[in-house]
Amino acid sequence: MGISETYSRGRNLAVSRPFVLVAVAVVAILTLDIGRRLAAPGGLTSAQLATFLWEGLVVGLSIGLAGVGLSMTYSILNFANFGHGDYVTSGAFAGWAVTWLFAGAGQFDLATLLFIGSVSTRDLGVSMLETPLAILAGLIVAAAATIGLSLLIDRLVYKPMRDDEGISLLIASIGVALALRYTIFIVFGQRTRGLTDAQSVPEFAIPVGGGGTLDVGGHELTLVVIAAALMLGVHLLLQTTKLGKAMRAMADNEDLAQVTGIPTERVVRFTWIIGGGLAGASGFLIALERGAMNFQFGWILLLMIFAAVILGGIGSIYGAMFGGVTIGIAQNLSLVWIPSEFSTVAAFGVMIVVLLFKPDGLFSGVTTA
Amino acid sequence: MSSEASEAERSEASKRAGSEATREHGGGGRSEASKRARSERDRRSVAADGGTASSGATRAADAARPDDSLLRVRDLDAGYGDLQILTDVHMDVGDGEYVTIVGPNGAGKSTVMKSVFGLTSYMGGTIEFAGEAIHGLAPEEIIHEGIGYVPQNDNVFESLTVRENLEMGAYILDEVPEEQIEVIYDRFPILRERSDQRAGTMSGGQRQMLAMGRALMLDPDLLLLDEPSAGLAPDLVQEMFDRIDRINDDGTAVLMVEQNAKEALGRCDRGYVLVNGENAYVDSGEALLNDEQVRKDFLGG
Numbered sequence: 298m299g300i301s302e303t304y305s306r307g308r309n310l311a312v313s314r315p316f317v318l319v320a321v322a323v324v325a326i327l328t329l330d331i332g333r334r335l336a337a338p339g340g341l342t343s344a345q346l347a348t349f350l351w352e353g354l355v356v357g358l359s360i361g362l363a364g365v366g367l368s369m370t371y372s373i374l375n376f377a378n379f380g381h382g383d384y385v386t387s388g389a390f391a392g393w394a395v396t397w398l399f400a401g402a403g404q405f406d407l408a409t410l411l412f413i414g415s416v417s418t419r420d421l422g423v424s425m426l427e428t429p430l431a432i433l434a435g436l437i438v439a440a441a442a443t444i445g446l447s448l449l450i451d452r453l454v455y456k457p458m459r460d461d462e463g464i465s466l467l468i469a470s471i472g473v474a475l476a477l478r479y480t481i482f483i484v485f486g487q488r489t490r491g492l493t494d495a496q497s498v499p500e501f502a503i504p505v506g507g508g509g510t511l512d513v514g515g516h517e518l519t520l521v522v523i524a525a526a527l528m529l530g531v532h533l534l535l536q537t538t539k540l541g542k543a544m545r546a547m548a549d550n551e552d553l554a555q556v557t558g559i560p561t562e563r564v565v566r567f568t569w570i571i572g573g574g575l576a577g578a579s580g581f582l583i584a585l586e587r588g589a590m591n592f593q594f595g596w597i598l599l600l601m602i603f604a605a606v607i608l609g610g611i612g613s614i615y616g617a618m619f620g621g622v623t624i625g626i627a628q629n630l631s632l633v634w635i636p637s638e639f640s641t642v643a644a645f646g647v648m649i650v651v652l653l654f655k656p657d658g659l660f661s662g663v664t665t666a
Numbered sequence: 667m668s669s670e671a672s673e674a675e676r677s678e679a680s681k682r683a684g685s686e687a688t689r690e691h692g693g694g695g696r697s698e699a700s701k702r703a704r705s706e707r708d709r710r711s712v713a714a715d716g717g718t719a720s721s722g723a724t725r726a727a728d729a730a731r732p733d734d735s736l737l738r739v740r741d742l743d744a745g746y747g748d749l750q751i752l753t754d755v756h757m758d759v760g761d762g763e764y765v766t767i768v769g770p771n772g773a774g775k776s777t778v779m780k781s782v783f784g785l786t787s788y789m790g791g792t793i794e795f796a797g798e799a800i801h802g803l804a805p806e807e808i809i810h811e812g813i814g815y816v817p818q819n820d821n822v823f824e825s826l827t828v829r830e831n832l833e834m835g836a837y838i839l840d841e842v843p844e845e846q847i848e849v850i851y852d853r854f855p856i857l858r859e860r861s862d863q864r865a866g867t868m869s870g871g872q873r874q875m876l877a878m879g880r881a882l883m884l885d886p887d888l889l890l891l892d893e894p895s896a897g898l899a900p901d902l903v904q905e906m907f908d909r910i911d912r913i914n915d916d917g918t919a920v921l922m923v924e925q926n927a928k929e930a931l932g933r934c935d936r937g938y939v940l941v942n943g944e945n946a947y948v949d950s951g952e953a954l955l956n957d958e959q960v961r962k963d964f965l966g967g
Contacts, residue, residue, distance in 0.1 A: 539837070542826065546834050549823045556783065556817060557880065558809035558838045 316654045323650075331633060341633060344509025349633065353626030355517045355586060357605075358524040361621025363579040363598065364606045365531060365614045366572030372548035372612035373568045374455070376466035380473035381576060382599030383481075384443050386592065388577025389584045390481055392439025393492055396423060399431035413490055418588075424497040425515045436523070436581050443577025446477075447569045459565075474596065481592045489591040492584055520582045527575060528618050535614070540567055548612065601644070608648045610658025619659060623647065736761045736888055736919050737782065741791035742801075744781040750789055751777045752943045759888060759921050760935075764914045766951060768927040768964060769940035775923040776818065778940065779890045782921070783815045784808050796887065809838060814881035818892040818923075821877035824866030828857050831865050831876055835883030843883070850879040853912070871902040875909070882913070889913065891922040895929075907933055927965055931955045939964055 334341035367381045390413065397410040400423045405416050425432060454469055499515040535541035547554040547564050555561055583598070584590040605624045609616025624644045631643030651659060739757040743750060751774045759765045767775045780786045782793055784805045793801040795811050805815075823831050832850060833842050851858035854875040860868060865876055874894055881889060894910065895903045907929055914920045924930035931937045931951040939947040939960060947960055954960050 539833070539842075542830050542833060543837060546823045546826055546830075549825045550820055553817065553820060553823060554834075556785070556805050556809075556815050557834050558806050558884075559834065560806060 316650070320650050320654065327634075334633065342509050343505050343507045344511060346633070347503075347505040347509075347511040349629045350626060351511055351513065351517075353629035354622060355520060355625070356628060357622035357625025358521055358528075359579055359583045359586065359621075360598070360601050360605045360625060361618040362524045362527060362582070363576055364602045364609070364617035364621050365528065366575040366579075367602055368606050368609070368612055368614050368617040369544075369568055369572045371606070372614075373544060373565060374466070376463040376470065377603075377611070379467060379470040379599070380450070380477060381470075381572075382595035382597070382602065383474045383477035384447060384573060384576040384595070385580035385583070385598060385602075386481055386590075386595030387446055387477055387580070388439040388443035388573075389580035389590055389595070390485055390592075391442035392435040392437075392577065392581035393584060393590070395438040396428070396431045396435030396492075397421065399434050400428045412485060413492070418491040418494050419496065422494045422497055423492060424494050424499075425519050426499050427494070427497050432519075432585065436578060439577040439581035440574040441577070443580070444570050444573045447573030447576070448566065451565070451569050478593055478596055485592060487592055489589055491589050493588045495588055498588075514586075516586045516588070520586045523582060524579070527578060531571065531575070531614060534571070540564070544568060604645060604648045607658055608651055610660035613658070613660035616658055616660030623651075623659075734760055735794075736763070736796060737921065738794040739778070739782070739791070740794075742778070742781060742793060743789035743791055744777060744786045745789060746777075746786060748787075750943075751786075752781065754791070754944060755940070756945055757921075757938060759919050761887070762914070762917050762919050763936065764911075764920045764934045765922070766927075766930040766934040766937045767921070767923045767940055768930060768937060768954075769946070770964065773940040774943035775940050776892050777943070779815070779892055779921065779923055782808075783813065783890060806838075809884065812884070812887040813890065814884060814886035814888070815890040816874075816877045816881045816892060816894065818896055822865040822868075822873050822880070825864060827862050827864055828868075828876055829861045831880050832857075832883055835880035838884070846883055846885060849885075850882060853882075854879055854909075870897050871899070871906065874898065874906060878909070878913070882918070886918065888919045888921060891920060893923055893925055895924065895926050903929070928955065931965075 331341065331346065335343060335346065363381070363385050366384075367378060370376075370378050370381070393413055394411050397413055397416070398407065401410045401416065401421050405421070408414075409416055422428065423431060450473055454473055455466060458466055458469060493516065501513045501515070501518070502510040503513060505511050533541075535545055543554070543559045543564050544567065546557070546559060547561060551561065554564075580595055584594070587594075601624060602621075605620035606617045607620070608623060609618070609620030624647065627647040628640045628644035631640050635643065735758045737757070737759040739755060742752055742755040742757075744755075745751040755774075755778055757765075757767075757778060767778060769775050777786055781788065782795075782800075784800070784803050784807070788801050791801070792799060795808075795813060798811065800808055800811055803811075823834060826834065829847070832847050836843050836846065851861070856872055857876060857879055860872065865873060868876065878889075878891070878894070891910065895906055898906060903926065910920060910922065911933060920934075922930060922934070931954050934951040937947075937949065937951045937954045938945060939954065947954060947957070949957065955965070
């Protein structure tokens with residue numbers, strides 16, 4: 298390629314897509330600035346930078362894991378499910394009721410445990426170190442209960458509307474969201490409750506150079522490991538199993554899937570099973586990592602989940618994973634420059650900038666379910 | 667609908683079709699067609715069951731029809747939603763036969779094919795395949811009967827690889843039929859070369875081969891092809907028709923809708939001309955090509 302051609306390509310890019318150049322320039326400047334701050338005495342330490350990145354990864358994977366289910370149901374059922382955030386909450390409440398029941402049976406009143414009521418988290422002592430089996434049981438129940446819930450709601454609400462426009466389904470899903478949220482509110486109350494015993498959560502100090510350490514919490518590590526494993530599992534399911542391939546085929550071209558003999562209703566059911574299971578598991582894990590939850594944490598999280606999914610390209614599960622991590626890291630890394638009150642602004646800022654030059658999201662056109 | 671009522675309608679329609687058949691057979695080129703070995707079968711008309719005005723020879727051929735017709739469409743009314751497109755359509759495809767449907771735009775050619783595959787609103791009449799009534803069945807049930815369908819547009823899963831597309835073609839089987847994939851690869855060697863490539867990255871001709879390969883994965887008795895030459899570069903069109911010939915030579919019956927009417931009629935055993943959702947002409951492909959009326963009205967002179 299000649300120089301003049303390169304030049305004219307560059308000029309075309311600058312004229313037609315000025316945002317690309319601006320975005321590249323901004324990223325370059327910020328990277329250089331991080332380098333400068335790291336070098337400056339009394340500036341950013343490598344331990345701080347590592348902490349921002351780690352926290353970003355933790356937040357990002359939790360959002361991404363919840364987003365995978367949302368993206369999947371979007372690509373196969375063709376509607377944005379606003380109830381997804383409350384599926385996350387429902388899973389968390391179901392799972393934690395079971396975890397508490399396991400951890401405190403014989404020690405506390407069963408009803409109090411089941412309703413995740415007023416028990417000193419210190420006395421109950423739930424943590425990965427002390428009660429790993431109770432947490433594992435809770436995780437499984439969280440996923441299973443959310444699968445049951447999403448299949449039930451599909452049968453009652455979405456299936457009769459299967460051939461309707463995406464917008465009707467979207468509005469129905471807002472109704473589902475409200476119904477779920479206030480059912481949880483009525484049963485469990487509006488109190489934000491502590492869940493784990495912060496004292497007994499193990500911490501690992503990882504040296505990161507310059508004498509600093511990155512403190513990795515045991516529950517953060519649990520979330521990262523399980524979320525990564527589940528995402529790998531979804532990837533293998535979609536790429537190697539017959540059902541996964543059928544899901545991708547149906548996301549790609551529903552009419553053709555039908556004439557090919559793929560049982561579309563069965564694929565829809567499995568989509569809810571996987572999407573619901575991941576929503577429930579992510580809700581449980583997010584609550585584990587935060588050590589607290591209330592009846593609307595999923596709903597509040599839904600905004601971030603949508604941001605991640607749209608950033609990655611709605612409908613693409615890899616986009617949801619990648620978008621989640623991008624949003625999480627942007628949010629935390631922004632703390633280098635701006636106070637934490639504005640970190641959410643930074644996350645959405647990144648989303649807007651990406652959408653300016655890639656309006657369909659980063660993974661658009663790579664529709665992998 | 668009670669069987670009595672449908673019987674009455676059928677004989678009514680047969681009479682009408684019978685009188686049409688006289689006109690159909692009045693066209694030129696019939697003697698020429700009869701020189702061909704397969705013309706005995708070709709000369710069957712729309713007037714299938716007991717057309718009153720056909721010649722004795724045709725009636726004799728018609729009488730044999732119910733036994734050897736693989737696909738048998740009678741008095742078919744169908745459309746989309748409440749909109750009726752097809753009226754009293756008759757169509758037959760014999761075992762291993764190659765049949766083409768031609769006609770002007772909007773004549774309902776593709777609709778016939780979609781109706782056979784259960785993709786339209788069924789409004790009346792019968793569709794029998796291998797002696798079994800299949801009208802009213804869903805596509806996923808019709809697949810089990812041994813019919814493969816290649817839609818005109820969007821007929822491959824773009825984000826899946828070539829091999830995955832073929833695997834989806836055999837979804838209803840418990841195991842991926844490796845031998846059949848090899849058969850398809852032998853028939854379309856380019857697919858073997860591209861087996862791990864995403865279908866969306868392939869050219870129009872390659873996609874069409876993949877779409878046919880997918881539909882052949884269950885080794886159907888009847889292959890429905892909706893405008894297989896649409897959107898292909900001119901030099902690829904001949905190649906595509908050659909491939910269809912070979913699929914047919916290997917024993918698969920073909921029912922094809924084609925815009926490229928001359929080419930299609932020149933190659934098929936029998937052709938149907940459809941106008942306004944009704945049968946207009948039926949004869950051997952050769953005879954239709956030589957029929958002055960058909961040529962003037964539908965083949966551009």
